[in-house]
Amino acid sequence: MSLITPDFGLIVWMTLIFGIVFFILAKWGFPMITDSVRKRADRINSSIKAAKEAEERLRNLAAEQSEMIEEARKEQARILKEAAASRDRIVEQAKVQAQDEATKIMDHARTQIAAEKESAMRDIRKEVALLSVSVAEKVLKKDLEDSGSQAEFLDRLVDEISE
Amino acid sequence: MKKWIVILLSLLLPLALPAQEAQPVDDAPFDMDEYLYGHVRDSYEWHITTVKGKPVSIPLPVILISKNGGGFHCFSSKHLEEGEYKGFYIAPAGSKYENKIVERGAGGAEIRPWDFSVTKNVAGLLINCALLLFIVLGTASWYRKHDAVEEAPTGAVGVMEMLVTMVEDDIIKDCVGEDYRKYSPYLLTAFFFIFINNLMGIVPFFPGGANVTGNIAVTLVLALFTFFTVNVFGNKHYWKEILWPEVPTWLKVPIPLMPVIEVIGMFTKPFSLMVRLFANILAGHFMILGVVAVVFLTARMGLAINSGLSAVAVILGVFMDCLEILVAFIQAYVFTMLSAVFIGLSRQKPEVE
Numbered sequence: 001m002s003l004i005t006p007d008f009g010l011i012v013w014m015t016l017i018f019g020i021v022f023f024i025l026a027k028w029g030f031p032m033i034t035d036s037v038r039k040r041a042d043r044i045n046s047s048i049k050a051a052k053e054a055e056e057r058l059r060n061l062a063a064e065q066s067e068m069i070e071e072a073r074k075e076q077a078r079i080l081k082e083a084a085a086s087r088d089r090i091v092e093q094a095k096v097q098a099q100d101e102a103t104k105i106m107d108h109a110r111t112q113i114a115a116e117k118e119s120a121m122r123d124i125r126k127e128v129a130l131l132s133v134s135v136a137e138k139v140l141k142k143d144l145e146d147s148g149s150q151a152e153f154l155d156r157l158v159d160e161i162s163e
Numbered sequence: 164m165k166k167w168i169v170i171l172l173s174l175l176l177p178l179a180l181p182a183q184e185a186q187p188v189d190d191a192p193f194d195m196d197e198y199l200y201g202h203v204r205d206s207y208e209w210h211i212t213t214v215k216g217k218p219v220s221i222p223l224p225v226i227l228i229s230k231n232g233g234g235f236h237c238f239s240s241k242h243l244e245e246g247e248y249k250g251f252y253i254a255p256a257g258s259k260y261e262n263k264i265v266e267r268g269a270g271g272a273e274i275r276p277w278d279f280s281v282t283k284n285v286a287g288l289l290i291n292c293a294l295l296l297f298i299v300l301g302t303a304s305w306y307r308k309h310d311a312v313e314e315a316p317t318g319a320v321g322v323m324e325m326l327v328t329m330v331e332d333d334i335i336k337d338c339v340g341e342d343y344r345k346y347s348p349y350l351l352t353a354f355f356f357i358f359i360n361n362l363m364g365i366v367p368f369f370p371g372g373a374n375v376t377g378n379i380a381v382t383l384v385l386a387l388f389t390f391f392t393v394n395v396f397g398n399k400h401y402w403k404e405i406l407w408p409e410v411p412t413w414l415k416v417p418i419p420l421m422p423v424i425e426v427i428g429m430f431t432k433p434f435s436l437m438v439r440l441f442a443n444i445l446a447g448h449f450m451i452l453g454v455v456a457v458v459f460l461t462a463r464m465g466l467a468i469n470s471g472l473s474a475v476a477v478i479l480g481v482f483m484d485c486l487e488i489l490v491a492f493i494q495a496y497v498f499t500m501l502s503a504v505f506i507g508l509s510r511q512k513p514e515v516e
Contacts, residue, residue, distance in 0.1 A: 006380035009278040013285045014384040021292045026348035032303040033327050036311035043312045
């Protein structure tokens with residue numbers, strides 16, 4: 001058989017066999033393999049992307065965290081400062097209030113004392129007056145036992161009143 | 164290194180001796196033509212070896228439809244060994260149909276019947292395709308049974324996956340372009356078909372050894388498949404480029420010079436595919452056969468020359484076989500790549516100006 005003249009029978013067989021093989025492989029062979037590989041490749045790609053995103057997020061998270069800590073520290077300092085200020089203010093206020101209260105109590109006490117003193121003085125005066133009246137009574141009783149001195153005393157009294 | 168050469172030579176010596184015995188000194192000189200062409204051409208039976216001058220071969224079915232009213236015939240090729248059978252015989256050397264089955268016409272002239280015999284190449288094709296189907300469908304069944312998204316195959320399936328991925332990513336995706344997935348089954352089939360047939364052609368004994376991809380009928384059909392794939396699915400732009408290319412008008416009218424060249428180009432592309440694969444594989448077979456022939460050619464020159472040159476031939480043969488394995492891959496790769504390029508050209512979109 002000549003090498004460079006294609007044999008008709010072999011062409012027919014080759015067409016038939018290659019056609020069948022192609023049909024079978026194109027239907028059940030290669031698409032199965034290539035699709036699976038493609039799916040896996042897609043999966044790997046998406047996984048890598050997801051991992052990258054997660055890493056990125058993690059990095060952002062760390063930055064966010066440190067930011068939050070910084071903020072918290074600032075807040076702490078602010079609160080501490082405020083607390084100190086408000087403490088000072090409260091103490092100040094309390095001092096003022098105490099002073100006021102003390103003054104009020106002192107005033108009250110003073111007026112009380114004054115009132116007490118007044119009433120005591122009044123009592124004493126009343127007592128003294130009563131005492132002096134009774135002394136005077138007793139003196140008068142003794143002095144006016146005689147009628148002459150009675151008249152004399154009457155006269156003096158009249159004088160005194162009339163003056 | 165020296166030690167290894169000595170060991171190799173001593174191993175080869177007994178191999179060289181029977182060759183000398185098989186070719187008696189007083190026998191006719193070694194028939195180089197018959198040796199070379201007998202190995203690469205198609206034949207009606209599968210010759211395996213020759214024991215004591217008697218050929219040992221596997222008979223294959225001969226299927227014929229007579230052209231002079233003899234009807235349909237199907238018989239074993241062993242009937243043809245003795246000579247004529249049912250009016251059919253293998254044309255002798257010197258005939259127009261040398262080594263092919265012929266029948267006698269009305270005028271006594273030899274005519275060729277419709278010959279659909281399962282020849283050595285057809286049988287080889289069937290065996291290789293069965294192997295190809297087994298390998299590819301076996302690989303595909305792994306993906307059917309496993310969740311390929313979650314796990315990757317190992318072993319033989321892994322090798323196949325690597326090859327498939329390589330062909331698809333490196334050749335098909337790059338050369339075809341956008342909608343490459345439509346063409347990837349054909350191109351992958353072509354690649355693995357050629358690759359496995361090339362490899363089986365290098366295997367020197369049954370079931371390998373049939374010179375399938377080194378036969379022009381086989382490469383012709385492969386090239387035709389590519390030709391039809393290119394031209395059936397070619398887009399408008401592709402046909403415009405052929406029939407009305409963008410060249411000065413006087414090249415197209417009145418003599419359609421460029422369209423004619425383009426139309427010729429349509430056919431030369433698959434023709435080059437056909438010849439390239441055929442010639443490369445055939446040449447590879449000739450080279451290996453030629454190197455091995457040294458063993459037989461020197462059989463009459465005495466033991467020393469014979470064994471020495473046989474050792475050289477074996478070393479060269481090993482080298483040639485390695486080269487042919489490489490060529491088997493490269494030719495499959497090139498055929499697939501060029502087919503993909505031609506398909507890609509037929510799918511090209513017009514450039515936006």
